[in-house]
Amino acid sequence: MSSSNNPIPSGPLARRASRRVLVQHGERKIWVGGDAPVVVQSMTNTDTADAVGTAIQIKELARAGSELVRLTVDRPEAAAAVPYIRDQLDKMGIDVPLVGDFHYNGHTLLTEYPDCAAALSKYRINPGNVGKGAKRDTQFAQMIEVAAKYDKPVRIGVNWGSLDQALLARIMDENAAREHPWTAQAVMYEALITSAIENAVRAEELGLARDKIILSCKVSGVQDLIAVYRELGKRCDYPLHLGLTEAGMGSKGIVASTAALSVLLQEGIGDTIRISLTPEPGGDRTKEVVVGQEILQTMGLRKFTPMVIACPGCGRTTSTVFQELADDIQCYLREQMPEWKKTFPGVEAMNVAVMGCIVNGPGESKHANIGISLPGTGESPAAPVFVDGEKVATLRGDNIVGEFQAIVLEYVKKNYSKAA
Numbered sequence: 534m535s536s537s538n539n540p541i542p543s544g545p546l547a548r549r550a551s552r553r554v555l556v557q558h559g560e561r562k563i564w565v566g567g568d569a570p571v572v573v574q575s576m577t578n579t580d581t582a583d584a585v586g587t588a589i590q591i592k593e594l595a596r597a598g599s600e601l602v603r604l605t606v607d608r609p610e611a612a613a614a615v616p617y618i619r620d621q622l623d624k625m626g627i628d629v630p631l632v633g634d635f636h637y638n639g640h641t642l643l644t645e646y647p648d649c650a651a652a653l654s655k656y657r658i659n660p661g662n663v664g665k666g667a668k669r670d671t672q673f674a675q676m677i678e679v680a681a682k683y684d685k686p687v688r689i690g691v692n693w694g695s696l697d698q699a700l701l702a703r704i705m706d707e708n709a710a711r712e713h714p715w716t717a718q719a720v721m722y723e724a725l726i727t728s729a730i731e732n733a734v735r736a737e738e739l740g741l742a743r744d745k746i747i748l749s750c751k752v753s754g755v756q757d758l759i760a761v762y763r764e765l766g767k768r769c770d771y772p773l774h775l776g777l778t779e780a781g782m783g784s785k786g787i788v789a790s791t792a793a794l795s796v797l798l799q800e801g802i803g804d805t806i807r808i809s810l811t812p813e814p815g816g817d818r819t820k821e822v823v824v825g826q827e828i829l830q831t832m833g834l835r836k837f838t839p840m841v842i843a844c845p846g847c848g849r850t851t852s853t854v855f856q857e858l859a860d861d862i863q864c865y866l867r868e869q870m871p872e873w874k875k876t877f878p879g880v881e882a883m884n885v886a887v888m889g890c891i892v893n894g895p896g897e898s899k900h901a902n903i904g905i906s907l908p909g910t911g912e913s914p915a916a917p918v919f920v921d922g923e924k925v926a927t928l929r930g931d932n933i934v935g936e937f938q939a940i941v942l943e944y945v946k947k948n949y950s951k952a953a
Contacts (some may be wrong), residue, residue: 545801596808606639632655688748726764732746748765773804783810786808
């Protein structure tokens with residue numbers, strides 16, 4: 534332990550200074566950058582031409598907490614569907630801003646489908662996929678001019694899987710002329726960063742306001758992402774979108790994304806995030822939203838839903854009762870949040886403890902807003918419940934889940950209603 538009189542520092546560093554970009558649909562305003570909270574976004578995996586299916590998935594993502602939703606606009610049928618999707622969402626009361634993801638033919642789709650260009654709240658342009666040679670500059674300019682015309686922000690999103698080959702060749706030639714050439718890895722990093730910044734400058738020269746630009750440099754390696762964004766953050770003051778591209782499936786994708794993004798967020802780098810999980814067969818697309826929220830909430834950067842603290846289990850907890858209760862309560866809290874956040878402001882900061890035995894159960898339960906200590910193996914079949922540190926009840930029998938859930942709901946109504 535340090536003998537210094539200064540307290541041990543805790544929490545993430547202050548956010549890196551960046552410009553603020555407004556992404557808006559109607560009255561819904563999402564600020565990205567500056568002192569705004571880190572924004573969670575997601576992306577659909579439906580065929581955008583299937584307007585009904587896409588609108589349903591966007592609704593699910595938005596209700597899960599996605600603050601921006603990106604969708605692929607890859608062909609005329611998709612572009613034609615975007616205004617209908619926006620209209621269906623508005624009718625359902627879903628005002629989440631939509632981001633159009635364009636590759637290869639975005640210049641054509643944005644110019645030939647003006648209703649699509651107007652319905653989207655933001656465009657994503659990959660400078661490596663806008664054309665080659667002389668066409669590249671023309672087609673990039675067409676997309677930026679449409680964005681400026683409709684006053685839409687743009688994410689210039691570079692990806693090392695589709696890097697501008699002409700720019701990469703230029704960086705390689707420059708490296709070959711150095712007295713001490715860089716490694717191939719360093720050259721790739723430089724190409725990613727240079728592509729993002731040079732295209733942002735070009736967009737400004739074409740008339741897009743500086744406060745309409747967000748940058749990203751997506752890679753699939755954890756250490757690569759950290760290195761690239763640390764350097765990108767030093768060289769520009771545009772807001773930065775973070776994400777480990779092609780993160781993978783299941784625990785691998787979650788762990789890799791968490792490892793990479795947590796380091797950068799801890800250092801104050803990053804203004805918006807997306808968790809690029811490969812969906813498991815039949816899996817729920819909203820999982821990427823939940824993971825993004827949980828990264829930010831466990832780091833203390835934002836609060837989205839009440840957190841459930843639960844022990845891992847051991848030889849004292851051979852019963853699965855506490856595991857089932859922890860899962861039931863966590864699911865219950867998340868399902869309630871779309872309505873609770875309207876009616877019970879501040880409820881997302883609530884902590885609930887579901888513990889499995891007498892060792893840490895009572896103590897951990899007392900630290901939470903609401904806690905329950907379930908009986909471990911050989912313990913008395915009783916479950917004390919604590920509210921703000923005080924024991925208020927002891928539950929027994931077959932309906933502990935229902936009774937504890939009722940206590941949670943009563944606590945929420947009492948402590949977080951607008952009249953409280």
